[in-house]
Amino acid sequence: MKYSTRGPRAPAGEPLGEAGSAAKPLVFSLMHAAHTVEARLEAALEAVGLSIAKHGVLQLLADAGEPLTLSELAEQSSCVRSNITQLVDRLEAEGLVQRVDDHDDRRIIRARLTRAGVDRHAAGAKAFAAVQAEVASAISSSDRAVLDRLVSRLG
Amino acid sequence: MKYSTRGPRAPAGEPLGEAGSAAKPLVFSLMHAAHTVEARLEAALEAVGLSIAKHGVLQLLADAGEPLTLSELAEQSSCVRSNITQLVDRLEAEGLVQRVDDHDDRRIIRARLTRAGVDRHAAGAKAFAAVQAEVASAISSSDRAVLDRLVSRLG
DNA sequence: GAAGATTGAACGATCAATCTTG
C-alpha cells in the first residue's frame, strides 16, 4: 500500500525534549523516501506508457533474452502466479508480449516479447535509468553506505 | 505498488570495478528497505485484524478526538476521496466506525470511531509502535540523520 | 456552477479454489 507520507500528527506519548530534532519516527522517513522515488519512477514510466509492474515483466524478459514461463516470471518478481497471469493478460492485450505454448509440456505457457515489447522496454529502461541517475546524484556515496547498512539490518 | 525487491539481475551497462561494493542501485536499496518495514507493519497489524490503511484511518480519527468528514480523512491521508469512501465502507461493515450525518450541511458525512473502533485502534497502535521501536533500535541516530537528509533531498 | 460523497472501471496485489496436464 501507499503508506501515508505524514506521520502521526501528535504522537500519543510524545517524549518532549527532542524538540529541534524533528522526532518523526524513522519508519515514516524511510517510507516517505521510498514512496517519493516510486512516484518518480511511475511518472517517468507513465510517459512511455508503462507502469512499474509492466516494466518489471518486460525487464525480466529482456534480461532473459528468451521467453520465460509465467511461473518463472512470478518467482523472479516475488509475486504469486495469478498476479503474473493478469499482468501478462494486459501486456498481451497491448501487444507487448505474446503467450507461447510449450509443445513438450502442455501445462507450460511462456511469455515472449514482441517487437513492440522490445521497443517499449527500451523506452522504459531509459526512463527508469534517468530516474535512477537523478536519485543517485542526490546522494553521496557515504549516504549510500548508510542506506545499504540499513537495508542489511532490516532485511 | 510492491516493487520487486531484487534489482536488475545483470544491469545492462554495469560499470565494472565496483565489484565488492554491491553496485545495486540506490533506488532498489531504498525500496527494499521500505518494503521490508512495510511488511513488518502489515504482519503486526494483521495480528490485531487491521491493515495499514485501516489503521491509518483509525489513527486519524483517534488523533482528532472527534468525527472527521470523509474529505478531511482523504486530505490527511493524501489520497482521493473515493478511496476513503470504500475504506470507511469496510471499517463500517466491521463495526469500527460509523457514518454520521451533518445536520447543517447535508452533503457532509463524518466518520466516528465506535467503541470497538477505539479498542481496535489501541491494539493497532500498540502493534505499530512495537515495530517502530524495533526498527528504531536497529538504527543509530547518525544513520537516522542521514535518512532524514535523504528524505528532504528527495522530497 | 462548485463541493461532498458515491459508483463504476481499471490496475496491482493476495488468497483460495479450480482446471488441465503430467
Added chain:
DNA sequence: CAAGATTGATCGTTCAATCTTC
C-alpha cells in the same frame, strides 16, 4: 497426486462520471 495456469473474491488505490446539496 504435483505442477502450471487460470478464475473469482477481496483489498487498496486511482480516475472519470454521477448524484445530491449548497
